[in-house]
Amino acid sequence: MKIIKKTLVYVIIFLSLTGCKTEELYLKKLDIIPAxxxxxxxxxxxxxxxxxxxxxxxxxxxxxxxxxxxxxxxYLLLKPNAVFGIVRNDSLIAYGKLTLxxxxxxxxNDVWFLKFDFDxxxxxxxxxxxxKYFKLIGNDSLDLMAPCCDRFNTMLVRQNSDxxxxxxxxxxxxxxxxxxxxxxxxIPPQPGCMPTAETYKAWQxxxxxxxxxxxxMDIVPNLDGTFQFDLSExxxxxxxxxxxxxxxxxxxxxxxxxxxHSKTTQLSINIDxxxx
Numbered sequence: 257m258k259i260i261k262k263t264l265v266y267v268i269i270f271l272s273l274t275g276c277k278t279e280e281l282y283l284k285k286l287d288i289i290p291a292x293x294x295x296x297x298x299x300x301x302x303x304x305x306x307x308x309x310x311x312x313x314x315x316x317x318x319x320x321x322x323x324x325x326x327x328x329x330x331y332l333l334l335k336p337n338a339v340f341g342i343v344r345n346d347s348l349i350a351y352g353k354l355t356l357x358x359x360x361x362x363x364x365n366d367v368w369f370l371k372f373d374f375d376x377x378x379x380x381x382x383x384x385x386x387x388k389y390f391k392l393i394g395n396d397s398l399d400l401m402a403p404c405c406d407r408f409n410t411m412l413v414r415q416n417s418d419x420x421x422x423x424x425x426x427x428x429x430x431x432x433x434x435x436x437x438x439x440x441x442x443i444p445p446q447p448g449c450m451p452t453a454e455t456y457k458a459w460q461x462x463x464x465x466x467x468x469x470x471x472x473m474d475i476v477p478n479l480d481g482t483f484q485f486d487l488s489e490x491x492x493x494x495x496x497x498x499x500x501x502x503x504x505x506x507x508x509x510x511x512x513x514x515x516x517h518s519k520t521t522q523l524s525i526n527i528d529x530x531x532x
Contacts, residue, residue, distance in 0.1 A: 282310045282415070285348040286333055286341045289375075294353035295337045304368045307390055308334045311398050311412035312518075316381065318408040325408075328380045332398075332412060342378060350378035357387065366392045369403070381408050415517075425486040426515035430523035432481040434459055436531050451481065459527055460498065461509070466491035468510065487515045494523070 298305070311334070313327035329349070333341035338354040352375040356368065372386040382388075385407050388400040396414040434456065435441070438449035456477055463472040463485070474497065477483040495510035513521055 282331060282343065283333055283335055285343065286335050286339055286351065288348075289339055289341075289351060291337050291339070293337075294339065298336055299338050299354075299356050300368070303366070304390070304392075305336070306395055307368075307392055307398060308336055310334075310415040312415055314411045314413055316408050316410045318402060318406070327410060329378075329382070331415070340372060342380065342382065344378075344380075349376075350374055350380065350383070351376050381410075425488055426517055427484065427520040428463075428487055428492075428513075428515060428523070429484045429520055430482070430525065432456065432459075432461065432475070432477050432483070432525045432527065434481070434527045434529060436529060439532060451479065453479065456481075459529075460496065461494055461525070462497050463487070464493045464495055464510075466493060466512070468493050468495060471497075489515050489517045494525070 311332040315324050316327045317324040329342045329344045331343040341348050342350040353373050355371040355373050357371055368390045370390050372382050377383055387403055391399040398412045400410040402409055434451050461475045475483055491514055493510045493512050
């Protein structure tokens, strides 16, 4: 029996990149609010204007128990003229204005005492504990601190900052299918005609940087072909480690794909061994 080894790789890429992907697109959610809806000029001093932008909520802590909790919103949007918005599941669930309050307890640089005055309300902690000290740490970290005990504090990080990139990787999920592995296939397959770890190793694939000059990692799937990795946002390539596999008449690899923060990219890779 003559076995012709021919690689036909058909790749279907499904991108679960729903919602907004950049800071600018998130801030566009506040376009429904005119810039002068609440104030004709900005109430915040120049030293406070670095708080404007898109902030990812990382952690909420405090209360009577003093423990940490998952935040009840995803993003805090702040734009000039003291407009704020709250995003959860890619939807704008609340918005309003910031009110500058007299600071009677803290006299620290880069800390401002503000109140969330809601125009559109939501059942979140910020609605019930609306007065917060805004503490800017550097340019990329923002703490919302309660003015009194037994209340809640929330830590946020600026979207697209280095810190944001490190704590909010994207996810690559996929499945590699290899076959046929026998000249005659049956349903269900015979045990000897099912992929093993050695099968995937013989057709080893890997994730490379966008120019394929550096291998990031080998893809070592489960026996059912599935795999999952966390990757920093950026451009990548999936290709065979053994480039001779690419010379056997296949198509589809190398495959370029993108990873976006906090989103999932899904791939299905089908490798036809050519066994007939």
